Structures are given as C-alpha cells and as structure tokens.
Amino acid sequence: MSEVKISAEPRTEFGKGGARRTRRAGKVPAVLYGHGEKPKHIALPAREFAAAIRHGGANQLFAIDITDGTQALALTKAIQRDPIKDTFEHVDLLLVRRGEKxxxxxxxxxxxxxxxxxxxxxxxxxxxxxxxxxxxxxxxxxxxxxxxxxxxxxxxxxxxxxxxxxxxxxxxxxxxxxxAPTAEQLDAEAGVVAEEPAAEEGAEEGAPEQPTEAAAEQPVQA
CATH class of the missing domain: 2.170.120.20 (Ribosomal protein L25, C-terminal domain)
Structure with missing residues (x-):
C-alpha cells in the first residue's frame, strides 16, 4: 500500500462544539498519537481524506505535513462516521516509523x-x-x-x-x-409455518391484549 501525502493544521478548539466547527469548515477532526508522544490534535481536509480512504481502505498510510512545520507518518486506527450523512466525524491516527511492524x-x-x-x-x-x-x-x-x-x-x-x-x-x-436446501426442504419449512395457528385457542378475535402478570402487579402512580 502506497502512502498518501496530505496536509493538516493544528486544532486549538476541542469538544463537540469545536469538532462541529471543524467539520463545517470542510475538515475532519483527528488526533495523532503513539510512540509515547503526547497526542496531537489536527484537522484534515475532508475531501482529500475521503478520497484516500475510498482508494486505500481503512488501513491507509498517510504522510502528514502539518502547517506548524512538523511532519508525521501515520496509519488510520479508528474512524467514526455519521451513519446518516456518511461523513467522517473523527479519526484516530497511529504514529508509525518506516520499517516498523x-x-x-x-x-x-x-x-x-x-x-x-x-x-x-x-x-x-x-x-x-x-x-x-x-x-x-x-x-x-x-x-x-x-x-x-x-x-x-x-x-x-x-x-x-x-x-x-x-x-x-x-x-x-x-x-x-x-x-443449499432442496426445494422439498423449502416446501416442508413453508408448510410448517403455514400450519401454525394464528392465535391461541380460546382467544377472542379483536380482544384487547391483556397485561402480563408482572405488569398487572405494578402499582399505579398518581
């Protein structure tokens, strides 16, 4: 897997509010950690990061050029996505060295x-x-x-x-x-389901559901 060069900038705002502002600016909140170093909070360009993940997968290696003059080589360790928008909420990046396993x-x-x-x-x-x-x-x-x-x-x-x-x-x-199941097996299973009674014997059609015994014993609060 080839490494992808990407730019980043330090983050000074933290918490949910800071993360939302970072995402609204078209960037992905991220944290760099590993090798005993103090975690470093950065923001990655969302479009470039998404393109790299689509191409290289979740284990993409990044050569990160940070605007404070530092550089880092890191692997994506954990990615949080918005399940509805399918956007990146946050990324954990693990610092690595060339030749390191x-x-x-x-x-x-x-x-x-x-x-x-x-x-x-x-x-x-x-x-x-x-x-x-x-x-x-x-x-x-x-x-x-x-x-x-x-x-x-x-x-x-x-x-x-x-x-x-x-x-x-x-x-x-x-x-x-x-x-794979045979046609006879599928038919037999369908027949068992069809023969199951729709309601318990003695139950009146349209009758309201009765509470369970445990539910009936619960005291009514005013």
Whole structure:
C-alpha cells in the first residue's frame, strides 16, 4: 500500500462544539498519537481524506505535513462516521516509523465459484496480520473455487504476500461451504409455518391484549 501525502493544521478548539466547527469548515477532526508522544490534535481536509480512504481502505498510510512545520507518518486506527450523512466525524491516527511492524485487520475477498447447489457462509471477513507499516496489503484473497459442501477455508489457507505474517491461529475458519436446501426442504419449512395457528385457542378475535402478570402487579402512580 502506497502512502498518501496530505496536509493538516493544528486544532486549538476541542469538544463537540469545536469538532462541529471543524467539520463545517470542510475538515475532519483527528488526533495523532503513539510512540509515547503526547497526542496531537489536527484537522484534515475532508475531501482529500475521503478520497484516500475510498482508494486505500481503512488501513491507509498517510504522510502528514502539518502547517506548524512538523511532519508525521501515520496509519488510520479508528474512524467514526455519521451513519446518516456518511461523513467522517473523527479519526484516530497511529504514529508509525518506516520499517516498523504493525498489526492490522485486513479485509478478505473471496475468489472463484464453489460447486453447484452450495451456500457460502462467512465466519470472518477480515484477517489479523503483522507487516511493515509501509507495506500493508490492501486486501487478501481466499479461494473457494470448486469447493464442495462440507468444505471450509481457514486462515492458514490464505496465501500471504512476502513479509506479511498471521497473528491469529492458522486453524481459524474464515468460510464454510454447506449444501443449499432442496426445494422439498423449502416446501416442508413453508408448510410448517403455514400450519401454525394464528392465535391461541380460546382467544377472542379483536380482544384487547391483556397485561402480563408482572405488569398487572405494578402499582399505579398518581
């Protein structure tokens, strides 16, 4: 993964109000920390940061040029997003050095097609690995080509790039391949659901719901 150069400026306003003003100015509030240094609060340009994350993923490496004259090499450690606006609320950046090994979770992509009439179930969609901070893989591939029902793919089955090491048990199951349900099985399940009574025997249609015994015992407050 190549590093992305990005500019930043120190932040002097903190708290929710300061963060909102930073975002309204088209910037993302962020904090730099690591290597025993005092955390440094900065603001990143939102558009450039978003483009880098879309291209490089959550483990993007940044070469940060801060307007106070300092520079930093950092990895995205945690990203907070607005679930409605899909914008970046805050970013934690971990300081790293060239040649330093770091541990990150890398997305696993499935390649190939399993045997017919099978279902592929994900147990884990990321894999924890250790690698040089400047040579982190953007993703890893796990092959499911031709796998029959009853097969599985483990962490140890994934081919890792040179210099990348697993930090989890190689027997960790990533993918399980099972037999797809037959039409008869689907029909049988549908039949069981259809035969279930719509209401309990003796219940009157349209009758109001009765409170549970526990609820009925609660005292009424004036």
């Amino acid at each position: 770091v541990t990150v979770d890398v997305p696993v992509q499935l390649v190939g097609e399993p045997a017919k009439n099978t279902l592929v179930m994900h147990e884990h969609d990321t894999l924890s690995v250790s690698a040089d901070a400047t040579r982190l893989p953007e993703s890893l591939e796990a092959s499911i080509e031709g796998l029959e029902a009853g097969s599985h793919v483990t962490a140890g089955d994934v081919t890792l790039p040179q210099g990348v090491e697993l930090t989890v048990d190689p027997e960790t199951v990533l993918v399980v391949v099972s037999a």
